[in-house]
Amino acid sequence: MTDNERSDQQVQEKQQTLEEVVANRRQKLEELRQAGINPYPYRFDKTHAVDEVLAAFDKLAADGTVVRMAGRMMLKRKMGKASFADIHDQTGKIQIYVKQDNVGADVYQMFSKLDLGDFLGVAGTLFVTKTGEKSVHVNELVLLAKSLHPLPDKHAGLVDKEMRYRRRYVDLIVNPEVRETFIRRSRIIQSIREFFNSRGFLEVETPILQPIYGGATARPFKTHHNTLHTDLYLRIADELYLKRLLVGGFEKVWEFCKDFRNEGMDRLHNPEFSMVELYWAYADYTDIMRLVEDMFRKVVFDLHGAYKIRYEDHEIDFEPDFRRVSMVDAVREKAGFDLIDMDYATARKAAKAAGVDVDKAINWGKVVEACFEHFVEPTLIQPTYITDFPQEISPLAKVHRNHPRLVERFELFIAGLECANAFSELNDPDDQRRRFEAQAEAAKAGDEEAHVIDEDYLTALMYGMPPTGGLGFGVDRLVMLLTGSHSIRDVIFFPQMKPEREE
């Protein structure tokens, strides 16, 4: 080799930056095409998934069955004229053994140049190596898709959280536990659907684009319809539409809904998130409590085959009846004072003396809520229904049958997380109008999240809505609980991120 040739070779060997690695893979792509190989063929006849092969390995190996498998090459160990490689499919990974004698020199030459990340299809028989690894003895090998972008470190994987969220597809390739979390998410959703459908609830769909938002207290995302020349809002809740369906004569409806709230983001909040809402005519909030308990037990058991789970250092048991305690009683237990008969000023004084921050508690209900959050909420580890909320903080719930200051409402807490919210729904149109008007006052006083008056909804109530129990729960939080995830971002495939800046 002359000096000139040597330096040419060194120039050609330069491929350090990402751009150059990609360029090198493109070069291989071109070489494949020159050799008459389509690097992106159309299909592959696959007979077995990895888990199927591993489950029936002994029999398939003994029979000499030819299996046809496909997946992404994640590791490659080349030893001259024979190689091992690990192929991953959705169900797992398996080792393949590619020997020049078996596949032929041309195919082996091609295989030698394939990169980690390429998709392969192989056909072959099964055998166990000297070291005991279940493997595929490949007789036929085809490239199914060329990968141009290198994968993260084969051992350390991808750790950087920003990259994992922004490029979830890479996260999924290299971090198998992420895939497992999302498979569980899917199972949970299936289990919920089975439960409600089996109880005779009709799964329905209601608008995401709404002219007036409502059903929750939150700031909305606003958009514009060009042809109608009108502003629209992405829904913050489905409640008011589902209840219109009860006016219309449906008795048991529910919906899996994506809701959107234009608020802060943290480990429990993503601007777009999944809820289930459900409405049940002729039922009240005690019926809903029984329903929720049954649903949680089914979902937990379907997923874990047991009623006990672990979450963040707690063992949580779904088998016993969920505890029920009213909000003021819960505060009395922990704080030692009883708010139920105090007026606003007295309650506020008592709360302040106990160290509760009541600066923003503008009425009795808000004081009760502040005391509850201060003293009680963090202590609610086992599934607990907190019932009978103050009226001021519950504009869509019916007044309590035994107490005028309270409404028939509960929230379910598990592991300190708020996991469900339900009422005996307010169906008195005049009372509903008064509650909306109180919200409008609050909005005027600067509450950006107060309810807007929805005249059409009030009209619907005037036609008459049966007594109804209603429920809402956050699907993402339930998935967090059941998958041991600390952040909502770990149970949403593509959580909201700030757009990357163009450099």
Next chain:
RNA sequence: GGGGGUGUAGCUCAGUGGUAGAGCAUCUGCCUUUUAAGCAGGUGGUCGAAGGUUCGAUCCCUUCCACCCUCACCA
């Protein structure tokens, strides 16, 4: 919005007031039962961005950007 942390090669990470290192990936060679294959050799960086201090900054200071944690806010 407050506080704390992180940002160095494609990935995972060391490191230093005198313009940088490892492992993996990648490239070349050898190797027909390896498995984080091995062995030998090679390439690779505007040390997040912009200012400042300094003879000299990746390191010290300021500001900014992104992400993480946490508190606050928030059905």
